[in-house]
Amino acid sequence: MAEASLLQMQGIGKSYYGTPVLQDINLNIKPGEIHAIVGENGAGKSTLMNILFGMEVIHSTGGFDGEIIINGKKEKIDSPQRAMEIGIGMVHQEFMLLPNYSITENIKLNREVLKPNFLSRVFGQKIEHLNMGQMNTDSRKALDKLGIGIEEYVTVAGLPVGYMQFTEIAREIDKTNVKMIVFDEPTAVLAESEAEKLLESMKAIAEEGIAILFITHRLDEVISISDNITVLRDGKRVGTKKREETDVYELAELMVGRKIEKMVHGEQRELKNEIALKTENLVVHMPGEKVNGVNLEVRKGEFLGIGGLAGQGKVGIANGVMGLYPSRGQVWINGSPLSLNDPGESMRQGMAYVSEDRRGVGLLLDSSIELNIVINALHNQKKFLKKYGFFKFQDTKGIRDHALKMIKELDIRCTGPGQLVKRLSGGNQQKVCIARALTMEPEILFVSEPTRGIDVGAKRLVLETLVKLNEELGMTIVMTSSELGELRSVCDRIAIVSEGNISGVLPPDGSDVDFGLLMAGQQERRGA
Amino acid sequence: MLQNLAAKFMTNFGLARLIILGFFIFLCIMAVVFQLDIAELLTSSLARIGMWGVLVLAMLPAISSGIGPNFGVSLGILCGLVGALTALETAFRLGGVVELSGGVLFLLAIIISLPFAILTGIAYGWLLNRVKGSEMMIATYVGFSMVSIMKIAWLFLPYTSPEMAWPIGRGVRVQISLAGRGITRILNNFLSFNIGDVVVPTGLLLFFALMCFLVWLFMRSKTGIAMRAAGDNPRFSEAAGINVNRSRIIGTTFSTILGAIGILVYAQSYGFIQLYEGPMFMPFVAVAAVLIGGASVKKASITHVVVGTALFLGIQVVAIPVANAFTTDWASMGEISRKIIQNGVILYALTQAGGD
Numbered sequence: 001m002a003e004a005s006l007l008q009m010q011g012i013g014k015s016y017y018g019t020p021v022l023q024d025i026n027l028n029i030k031p032g033e034i035h036a037i038v039g040e041n042g043a044g045k046s047t048l049m050n051i052l053f054g055m056e057v058i059h060s061t062g063g064f065d066g067e068i069i070i071n072g073k074k075e076k077i078d079s080p081q082r083a084m085e086i087g088i089g090m091v092h093q094e095f096m097l098l099p100n101y102s103i104t105e106n107i108k109l110n111r112e113v114l115k116p117n118f119l120s121r122v123f124g125q126k127i128e129h130l131n132m133g134q135m136n137t138d139s140r141k142a143l144d145k146l147g148i149g150i151e152e153y154v155t156v157a158g159l160p161v162g163y164m165q166f167t168e169i170a171r172e173i174d175k176t177n178v179k180m181i182v183f184d185e186p187t188a189v190l191a192e193s194e195a196e197k198l199l200e201s202m203k204a205i206a207e208e209g210i211a212i213l214f215i216t217h218r219l220d221e222v223i224s225i226s227d228n229i230t231v232l233r234d235g236k237r238v239g240t241k242k243r244e245e246t247d248v249y250e251l252a253e254l255m256v257g258r259k260i261e262k263m264v265h266g267e268q269r270e271l272k273n274e275i276a277l278k279t280e281n282l283v284v285h286m287p288g289e290k291v292n293g294v295n296l297e298v299r300k301g302e303f304l305g306i307g308g309l310a311g312q313g314k315v316g317i318a319n320g321v322m323g324l325y326p327s328r329g330q331v332w333i334n335g336s337p338l339s340l341n342d343p344g345e346s347m348r349q350g351m352a353y354v355s356e357d358r359r360g361v362g363l364l365l366d367s368s369i370e371l372n373i374v375i376n377a378l379h380n381q382k383k384f385l386k387k388y389g390f391f392k393f394q395d396t397k398g399i400r401d402h403a404l405k406m407i408k409e410l411d412i413r414c415t416g417p418g419q420l421v422k423r424l425s426g427g428n429q430q431k432v433c434i435a436r437a438l439t440m441e442p443e444i445l446f447v448s449e450p451t452r453g454i455d456v457g458a459k460r461l462v463l464e465t466l467v468k469l470n471e472e473l474g475m476t477i478v479m480t481s482s483e484l485g486e487l488r489s490v491c492d493r494i495a496i497v498s499e500g501n502i503s504g505v506l507p508p509d510g511s512d513v514d515f516g517l518l519m520a521g522q523q524e525r526r527g528a
Numbered sequence: 529m530l531q532n533l534a535a536k537f538m539t540n541f542g543l544a545r546l547i548i549l550g551f552f553i554f555l556c557i558m559a560v561v562f563q564l565d566i567a568e569l570l571t572s573s574l575a576r577i578g579m580w581g582v583l584v585l586a587m588l589p590a591i592s593s594g595i596g597p598n599f600g601v602s603l604g605i606l607c608g609l610v611g612a613l614t615a616l617e618t619a620f621r622l623g624g625v626v627e628l629s630g631g632v633l634f635l636l637a638i639i640i641s642l643p644f645a646i647l648t649g650i651a652y653g654w655l656l657n658r659v660k661g662s663e664m665m666i667a668t669y670v671g672f673s674m675v676s677i678m679k680i681a682w683l684f685l686p687y688t689s690p691e692m693a694w695p696i697g698r699g700v701r702v703q704i705s706l707a708g709r710g711i712t713r714i715l716n717n718f719l720s721f722n723i724g725d726v727v728v729p730t731g732l733l734l735f736f737a738l739m740c741f742l743v744w745l746f747m748r749s750k751t752g753i754a755m756r757a758a759g760d761n762p763r764f765s766e767a768a769g770i771n772v773n774r775s776r777i778i779g780t781t782f783s784t785i786l787g788a789i790g791i792l793v794y795a796q797s798y799g800f801i802q803l804y805e806g807p808m809f810m811p812f813v814a815v816a817a818v819l820i821g822g823a824s825v826k827k828a829s830i831t832h833v834v835v836g837t838a839l840f841l842g843i844q845v846v847a848i849p850v851a852n853a854f855t856t857d858w859a860s861m862g863e864i865s866r867k868i869i870q871n872g873v874i875l876y877a878l879t880q881a882g883g884d
Contacts, residue, residue, distance in 0.1 A: 013587050324766070343767050343768065347768075347769055360761075360764075361761075361764055363764065364757055364761050365757070365760070365762070366761075372755075375757055378750065379750070379753070379769055380769050382750075391745075394748060460785045500607070
């Protein structure tokens with residue numbers, strides 16, 4: 001090794017409550033190197049960074065294995081403050097800025113340049129004046145280094161996101177001792193031209209000898225600026241490549257990997273040509289999962305998967321069609337147009353939804369299992385009601401019978417239909433959500449992240465139930481999931497969403513390279 | 529094992545409730561020790577429970593629909609009072625032509641107060657929908673302000689019946705006796721019977737039971753179920769196609785109506801209509817009672833209403849004579865302990881609101 005390493009991470013491992021999320025990670029970064037870390041959601045990128053930055057969440061859950069060596073010296077990083085003292089800076093994905101402070105004030109926060117005054121000589125440093133002039137000069141210098149022409153005295157509130165991002169970076173490079181900066185998905189929120197500018201300034205920073213750890217899923221950016229690239233998958237390091245020795249395709253393949261387990265319809269099924277659901281230019285304003293004009297066709301009896309990375313808009317599609325978030329565009333159900341933004345109408349048109357936000361939108365936690373199961377059907381389809389004169393009352397016996405049937409069919413582990421849903425485990429709660437959707441006897445069933453946060457056994461049961469519904473009852477199912485492997489095991493076709501749009505539709509046995517590329521927002525290889 | 533059971537019991541039952549129950553039992557033992565007239569205490573406990581029951585019940589639709597304990601039930605009370613005064617005025621104006629019996633007057637008061645309560649409830653529900661998250665605070669102040677505004681209104685409303693109006697000047701009196709109209713204790717005395725020396729106010733308790741039954745029925749109707757869902761999880765309910773704001777308005781209106789009926793029941797049992805300051809702090813008693821019964825600011829049931837009313841008003845009845853028996857210097861101890869319990873329990877419930 002020509003140059004000594006700045007940072008070495010050796011044998012890093014971490015598990016949350018017995019579930020390993022990182023295993024035996026080794027990293028080696030030299031001064032001035034741009035090192036990219038790529039991987040799918042849940043691959044362990046964020047956990048690794050949290051360890052490096054000494055975040056509370058790591059230490060409150062039992063610390064981690066392995067060691068971190070900085071400049072040849074073993075360091076114990078147990079708090080973000082310590083990480084900063086050592087010289088590790090971080091540019092966060094969510095901006096850590098005070099909106100009503102000026103750019104200078106944000107850059108210099110808690111590191112203000114001070115000027116002694118009369119009172120401070122008596123009462124100490126706490127009441128020294130701020131040396132605004134010096135602070136502005138410093139900030140200007142940092143901003144100029146980044147090539148940003150914005151005035152340092154404007155307040156952060158109302159700035160375009162690109163400028164906020166640059167303010168964060170300026171804060172990091174203004175720190176005199178900074179040796180390394182971690183960029184966590186810095187281009188995710190930027191427009192293309194801003195992203196280019198950012199990459200330029202990252203190169204400029206690296207040339208000054210500051211190492212950069214660059215976390216992203218955009219493979220073209222990785223290839224364009226990184227020196228070395230480490231790929232993580234399922235908490236393991238699957239490879240570290242030099243830029244010259246690799247290309248986008250290899251990285252995509254490494255990132256996705258073979259992890260497919262066929263559960264159903266072994267052969268590619270012949271799908272009917274009838275269209276059950278069609279969207280045209282569907283725009284959904286779901287915070288964090290924005291959908292920008294999706295065109296999608298779902299065929300009758302199909303099991304369609306929607307995949308993609310978090311925050312790209314895949315969960316927004318189902319939420320938009322079901323009327324949970326404000327949306328525009330056109331949606332047809334069996335050829336007739338659907339009026340959007342009305343959950344009741346969507347349900348009356350024969351659709352049901354199992355939400356990804358189980359505890360937030362998916363359940364009445366303080367109510368009984370039986371009420372949770374029947375309420376949608378009761379409210380929207382007037383089932384389980386008895387009429388007396390003008391009034392409709394619940395059919396207590398009918399509800400009880402139906403709940404018992406569902407509990408038996410879906411194997412919901414509970415003390416009885418009257419048990420409160422909040423006392424159930426995650427997997428059983430999910431089954432209650434599915435039972436509610438089934439009670440409506442929908443033609444089209446939307447399921448979002450059905451296996452998130454539930455244990456392996458329950459996962460399998462949930463997926464098998466969905467497959468059974470699809471095959472035996474001919475129910476059209478649209479399943480959204482972050483786990484590509486899961487989608488590939490059950491779906492007929494998989495639509496991959498990137499930046500609010502469908503970047504492509506692949507068969508479940510499509511190549512890893514293509515899946516990886518589509519997720520990274522690039523066109524699939526021609527003729528592949 | 530035993531410790532576990534005890535711990536479980538404590539979390540289910542709640543420390544506050546346990547202390548209050550203990551205090552109640554202590555008071556009862558003291559009453560026996562001081563050889564107070566137990567029959568008399570039981571008689572007035574039963575009357576008190578029936579008297580307050582409907583007002584406490586008014587909390588149920590409010591809590592279920594998600595607006596929390598209705599600290600602004602004084603709005604309903606004011607509507608009930610308007611109904612009562614208007615009914616009395618009607619009787620006075622018709623005097624000599626038709627004599628209205630007490631029962632008819634009571635029903636008339638309810639019927640007149642209903643449209644007021646419905647309109648007020650809708651407006652009040654609409655207001656509460658704009659201040660989601662701080663309903664309790666807003667409700668308290670809406671209640672206070674309306675009571676104050678009505679203080680002015682009582683002076684100007686055109687009630688002329690001599691039993692209501694001040695002898696000199698304008699406006700209605702602070703306290704109006706119902707004695708002359710045959711309404712006093714009309715529910716209490718209906719089918720009333722004695723067990724030993726204990727008087728059971730059958731009509732009053734039956735009326736309370738009837739109201740509970742109606743609320744119970746409502747909670748099992750399609751609208752009622754939607755309302756409960758809206759209170760449990762508004763985001764879920766939106767997704768289930770339920771109009772959450774509408775459900776909250778229905779809950780608020782229902783609560784206001786029960787408040788109006790509740791004050792009429794209260795007044796007929798008490799024998800007087802209290803205006804001006806009268807309704808100012810009544811909501812706190814009702815809120816405290818339902819909370820003592822086991823309700824939280826998010827969840828309540830009829831059982832909570834009944835248990836809470838019995839416990840809290842039982843304490844009120846027993847505490848005063850017991851305190852008097854200790855020493856006459858402590859005459860106000862009964863009232864003070866009631867206030868401590870009332871406000872303490874509300875405070876306790878509010879601190880629990882975020883938990884679970």
